[in-house]
Amino acid sequence: MNKKIKQENKKNTEKEQQTIPKEEVEAHPELSVTIIKKQLCKKERKKKRIITQEKIDRLNRPRITKTIIGLTIILTVLYLVGGILSILVLFGLKENESWSFYQKTAIFGWQQLKVTSFVLIIISLVMLWALIYYFRKKNQEADSFLIIGSGIGSLFGIIYLLVIIADILNGLISAAINAEVIHIDTYFYLPILLAIFTTPLFRLLTIRHIVLLPEKLQPALDGLATEIEQNNHRTMHLRRRPLCGHRRRKRRKWF
């Protein structure tokens, strides 16, 4: 019984080896088995579209557009107010004035960043532009502006998140050098808070405008994707080759 299975396996391997491009085997014989396995895995794995036409159509419904408009209005106001307030702070908002709460507000000791003001204003202007187009029923143009507005909003969220991480590291290093108390002086949180909303909004908008090619063309595209993946795998294996060999040899010793 075992012999039969072994013979079948041998036949299968021979068949598999015939499918490998000769060039690759000649160049890297040690990779042949890996390549076959990868290729077989790929054949078996059916590619499913994550984003379907139905999904795109669903996201393009008027109800969704109305929700987007609502969210955009809120975000525009928040960005605009944040921007104006930070400009006031930049040009010297006095302690006893009514809007001074902005200067004082802080989360875990982090205050508002003063010089972000003009970025916040730019984002709000882009969103305002989008709103104007929405109200003029030009959804395509409106979505374009909102993609950029939410994109920059998310970008600055990420930048300030990195700034916080850098500030913490910086505080730790200065503490290590000078043995001082860690004092982190950073101002950030409005762009990060708003990025929580702008990031999904950005994703939603980009999905709304994906041009899906017909299913019948999918095999050709899959072929292209497979080639890209194969290229990546090949490079990876080439880089890791000595390591793989070393591991294999070690295992043989143990068993």
Next chain:
Amino acid sequence: MAKIALAGNPNVGKSVIFNALTGLNQRIANFPGCTVEKKEGKMHFKGREIEVTDLPGIYSLSPHSIDEEVSRKYIIEENPDLVVVVLDASNLERNLYLTVQLMELGVNLLAVLNMVDLARGKGIIIDSKKLSENLGIPVIETIAIKEVGITKLKNAICENLDHPVKPKPIIWKGNIEAALQVILNEIAPYSSRIEKRYPLNWLAISLLENDKYAWEIAIDSGIPENELKEKIETVNRENFKGDAVIAIVDARYDLIKDFIKDVVTDFRGRQWALSDMLDEVLTNRFLGIPIFLAIMWGVFQLTFTVGKPLVDLIGLGIAKLGDLIYYLANLLDGAGTGVNPITDFIVGALLNGFGTVISFVPYLIILFIALAILEDTGYLSRVAFIMDRYMSKVGLEGQAIIPMLLGFGCNVPGIMATRAIKNPQSRKTAILVNSFMSCSARLPVFILLAGSIFPAYAGLVTLSLYILGVIIGISFAWLFRKTLFRGGDTYLIIELQPYTRPSIKGVAIKMWNQTKEFFKKASSIILIAVITIYLLDASGILEYLGRGVAYLFWWMKTSDGTPLSWEYGAALLSGFVAKEVIIGTLSTLLNFDPSAPLTSNPLVNLGPAAGFGLLVFILLYVPCVATLAVIKKETGSTKWMFFSLAFTMTVAYTFSAIAYFLVRFIVSI
């Protein structure tokens, strides 16, 4: 050895394919005009060695600029065994124009349909087999940036070299055919001299187009110029009402329409592709520039804050290394502190001077990564497009924007890229103002000074310097075009490829190349300069020189009211070699503590007015000796090199004074 040439429109990925074929690492960029000189490399495949030449991008075989001339000359005169024409799949119709011209030339041709993924992303599907049938030449699909289809391309190149495929001869119809017949009859008696090197049909059509190069060939072959000119003028007048060139262009596009019939399927319908949607906003006439400024501000913010802990760590390492050297010297010495001329030299010149320059590498790496991402997405070409509106108003050709953008990396390739500018007057202007674009060598100096004097607003101050450089550059360009270099049309043809997601590999390669360049420069010019500065300081000569330069800034007072010390004068002087040397000089002469934060170094004493004044001077005065050399090479005259030196010095000195007094006035109120 077989020779092949890579030709195609600008920004279609020729250099990426060149790198993939040859394994070389030529600079690639996602904006047109990156390659201004032909580059050569060797491809090894299946035991064959093939010489590959990467040509500058051209839209047609009728050149208007130096780089286009290079391409045409190579294709026609060097006669490569195979011309690989690279086509952008998302702009097939326009890209095929050059292909048609190459088909007219009758060269052995192979077409590469590159960036098929971007075309598909836009909803455009191209049937490459059908295209190949229509053109009569092999067509290979590639995504060069991901190295997809490269093996197929290599195979096709070898196959084509063994069995050359001459494209189908172009069949002209109607008036053009009749006009060509007249010209062919005229040149027929001289055909034996011409035919060996140039196809007669191509020469005839080029003569009808009134191509200078074709006329040179005709005259060299002994064809009576005046007679032929007269005949062609008559044909042009009678058949085309004097517009033969337009008729030929139309005829070529008609041919292209036939070629792409049933080849291109556009699934977009009325829907915009995402890339077009982004362009709607990013190239908006009102919001384009503010968005660009916001993005650049984010880049500088990121550079300063995220790089700081890493710079501090390197600084700490350098300080500890200094302590270790003194400790070891002390051990060897037996008694004492280990202070002797050798340890002083190692710690003072190498660690404090050279080490401080090196410690700024994290800032540069972050900036290089950010700029590589912006470039690879295709955003920088949009910046060129939005800037063109303002550039054309000052009389600068739109093409001058690309050298300016390259100048932010290094002024040397920036100045070389002005070769793409067609009008010589406009080109000279672009060369002279390129020095005002703040190269990456100036960034560490800005970080050091701005970080010390304006710690809370270092990013904003640096961004303002970059903007100031651009404004001054554009203003002087306008002045030059109104006075010294008048005349010439101004227009911009720029390839706006669809936006792409930058690959980690691509960004990493770009960052590594630039960082490597910095290390190369640091280990050669900067190291020698820092050692020289140390030795000059020890001999006392540097103090004299420094005092001389500092005396020129007699009006500049530091925060405590004292005049600028000689160390700053010496630093400015050393900046002629390379801008990074300023850091090395200052840290050597002012004895910086590498482990201490920037705000505690002696530069703080400069105060905001003198600090900003110095920053403006560093921004505007001649970038380095290499820039002067390349100005001489590109203008072909020593006169312009000295003019550039004197001009940038005068501008730097004047604006430095304005900046100093302006900031002093603002601080006083």
